Amino acid sequence: MKAFIGYVSMSGNTEDISNIIKDVLLTTECEVDMECLDEIEAASLLAYDCIFIGAYTWGDGDLPYEVEDFFEELNELDLDGIHAACFGSGEYAYPKFCGAVDVMADLLNERGCDVFAERLKIELSPESDEQIIECQQFAKAVYEWALAKQGS
Numbered sequence: 764m765k766a767f768i769g770y771v772s773m774s775g776n777t778e779d780i781s782n783i784i785k786d787v788l789l790t791t792e793c794e795v796d797m798e799c800l801d802e803i804e805a806a807s808l809l810a811y812d813c814i815f816i817g818a819y820t821w822g823d824g825d826l827p828y829e830v831e832d833f834f835e836e837l838n839e840l841d842l843d844g845i846h847a848a849c850f851g852s853g854e855y856a857y858p859k860f861c862g863a864v865d866v867m868a869d870l871l872n873e874r875g876c877d878v879f880a881e882r883l884k885i886e887l888s889p890e891s892d893e894q895i896i897e898c899q900q901f902a903k904a905v906y907e908w909a910l911a912k913q914g915s
């Protein structure tokens with residue numbers, strides 16, 4: 764299975780989550796690529812079976828501006844058959860905690876992705892054992908889900 768982890772991170776927290784996901788996937792049979800979403804063409808997603816898309820939340824529950832172009836390009840694509848999972852970092856102090864994660868999941872769903880029901884939302888950087896385990900379990904669950912779907 765080919766997996767892709769794409770993220771945007773202003774101060775490194777979402778990148779830290781991405782790295783944990785990557786480390787878990789590297790223990791599996793997956794081929795893994797990881798890139799910043801503002802540095803890739805959206806069409807490159809078509810090469811993957813499973814995509815992890817992550818972002819911090821900006822404004823009032825909004826997507827960060829760096830991914831606006833990426834999601835605009837996504838509108839031109841049919842991502843039918845691609846398994847996707849969304850994650851991100853936010854802060855509980857804001858009314859819409861990790862709102863961008865829900866926005867991304869809805870957009871990927873609209874484009875035809877099969878989106879994993881659970882969304883990984885972490886406050887700031889995953890530093891506690893509990894947060895790290897949550898990220899690891901999420902990555903493993905998504906991998907197993909995508910693998911089972913591929914075989915079915």
Ligand SMILES: Cc1cc2nc3c(=O)[nH]c(=O)nc-3n(C[C@H](O)[C@H](O)[C@H](O)COP(=O)(O)O)c2cc1C
Pocket residue numbers: 771772773774775776777778818819820821822823824825852853854855857858859860861862886887888
């Ligand atoms: C102007 C501004 C607006 C923000 N709005 C939200 C928000 O609506 N919801 C949320 O959960 N976090 C919000 N945050 C917090 C960031 O998402 C949070 O600090 C996150 O950990 C940054 O991740 P990064 O290190 O990957 O950039 C906001 C931060 C700033 C500076």
